Amino acid sequence: MHKEMRLKIITNLISTQEVKTQEELGNLLHNNGLDVTQATISRDVRELKLIKVPSKDGSQKYSFKIDQDHFISEKLRHKLKDALVSMEVINYFVIIKTLPGHAHSFGALLDSLDLNGKAGTICGNDTCLIICRSPQESERIKQQIEFYQK
Structure with a gap:
């Protein structure tokens, strides 16, 4: 699968679910038919400029920098x-x-x-x-x- 498609899927997952770890993101990608390495996930997180923000339950979740700027x-x-x-x-x-x-x-x-x-x-x-x-x-x-x- 092409990188752009994988990034689009990750964007959708982060936008619609509380994804808290790269491991969890990897499992979600696997459930969507993508088998990627932890290194690939790490590069994708960096490329999408994902950051950790507080989630509803007080733990941390991935979010987009835009959301963080709005929060600040x-x-x-x-x-x-x-x-x-x-x-x-x-x-x-x-x-x-x-x-x-x-x-x-x-x-x-x-x-x-x-x-x-x-x-x-x-x-x-x-x-x-x-x-x-x-x-x-x-x-x-x-x-x-x-x-x-x-």
């Missing part, structure tokens, strides 16, 4: 609503003030997003500092974050 975006939207105190740009930096104890979770969410121009984040208890590659990038990143507030 929703978490950031809620975090901005619940814990943001202020946000300002100073040269190469975006400074986010939060309620006490929330800065690290802001930093983790921001590090998970693909924000072009972000060099990194440093977080304390109530402040998250985003270090940007230029003053223009810091303004743009602030606007991207503000978009999640809407």
